[in-house]
Amino acid sequence: MEVRKAKSLGFCFGVKRAIRLAQSKPGGITLGSLIHNPNEIARLKNDYNVDVCEEVSEVPQDSEVIIRTHGIPKDDLKKLYFKTQNITDATCPFVTKPQQICEEMSKKGYQIIIFGDAQHPEVKGVLSYSLTPALVINDIKTLQNQIIKERVALVSQTTKKVAEFLKIADFLICQCTEVRVFNTICNATFDNQEAARELSCEVDIMIVVGGKNSSNTKQLFSICKEHCKDSYLIEDETEITKNWFFGKKICGVSAGASTPDWIIDNVIKKIESI
């Protein structure tokens, strides 16, 4: 099977930085998964004894804590400081940005609207920085039933699709006197998306590698599906099924921003051997 790699795929700047920081604190603890990739989390545990706690209450007193790339809610951070002073902030700077915007804009009286998945840790973190009740919406339909103020500030979860973000912005522009639009969608995500879109148009089958709870991986998968109906989302090479490749000649490979190179390499080797 011929394999073509997307021009841009895998680890983004924020994930690379977070992993470097976690590796520099062996024996440390992350509050929630550092990144959304179970295999890489297992490697950090294996090679660097970096553990995961799901709740602040579980974090041992005075332990070495690493804040996950997605950031954490403001209140959790406060509670954490009562437990330990050894905190390394691996929040992606592109996530810190919307957190700051929410704080500043809510202070200035703008209604905060966050385009994102309310259950995603990044969004929970960003939301916590608004000093006034904010709206989290995942699609334009949800927005249509809401009370919208005259002056709003709009931010996005970093991994959302630009086209959807623009639909939300357009809706608000028609409703409001002023909309402050902060395009907080991450370029790296965008580059991976563009490369995946391009590649998925020219192959017979498309494999997207990444965590199944990773927002940006799910976006990539949905883009590939649009252009190549035989698209599959896998976490690693063990999920590959030979049947998928029956009658196919060229296989495209893309990977989410939290997928390490070693997993991508394993996947490619496995496909090439088919």
Place this chain on the structure above:
Amino acid sequence: MEVRKAKSLGFCFGVKRAIRLAQSKPGGITLGSLIHNPNEIARLKNDYNVDVCEEVSEVPQDSEVIIRTHGIPKDDLKKLYFKTQNITDATCPFVTKPQQICEEMSKKGYQIIIFGDAQHPEVKGVLSYSLTPALVINDIKTLQNQIIKERVALVSQTTKKVAEFLKIADFLICQCTEVRVFNTICNATFDNQEAARELSCEVDIMIVVGGKNSSNTKQLFSICKEHCKDSYLIEDETEITKNWFFGKKICGVSAGASTPDWIIDNVIKKIESI
């Protein structure tokens, strides 16, 4: 010929206000046409002796001056105050708004982008309030060749189409860190546009009445043309040609925001008699 009037047409709030103000200052002078309708300007001259000067230099010392609905450039206003203190501001409040926004946003360091026709008096006025060089763009193509800063503020000429404004906003949102979008498109214009769109879908011929240099009238005409190929733009009933109505049953009538009722009535009478 059966005539159907658009649900919303003709004079908007700002025009009604301006005419009321002009009529309260008989013998006054407007700097440029008060509104874009030659017939109504002729009536003001006839009935109230309200004259038009094209340049500040032509305005006689200490005369009674009425500022046109479209507003005038800041510098002209300054010069005018050296000539006379008898100034009545008939600038539409919906035009004063983008003037203030340009001043305030340019003061705060935002690059000002005005969506509008650079030759239109309203846009010349709005532009003059920006303290830094501003961009005036009439379509998205013009924007693509420009240097856009990280933080921009976007306003619109009051009579522009919302759909076009959103295209510009979307383009900027993809380019910039922050876009402050001020929807300064006038609702009255929008109501007339919606009513014209609706009506033009259900008639055989569409007559749009208004000044040929009136921006909102031209917009109405372009909307009608989209849905009813037999659409005509006229300034008054004398321009009506019988041939247009050959084989037609229902005629729709819309009118720009600066078209007085008496002209609309004359047009309808003429069509009904065909």
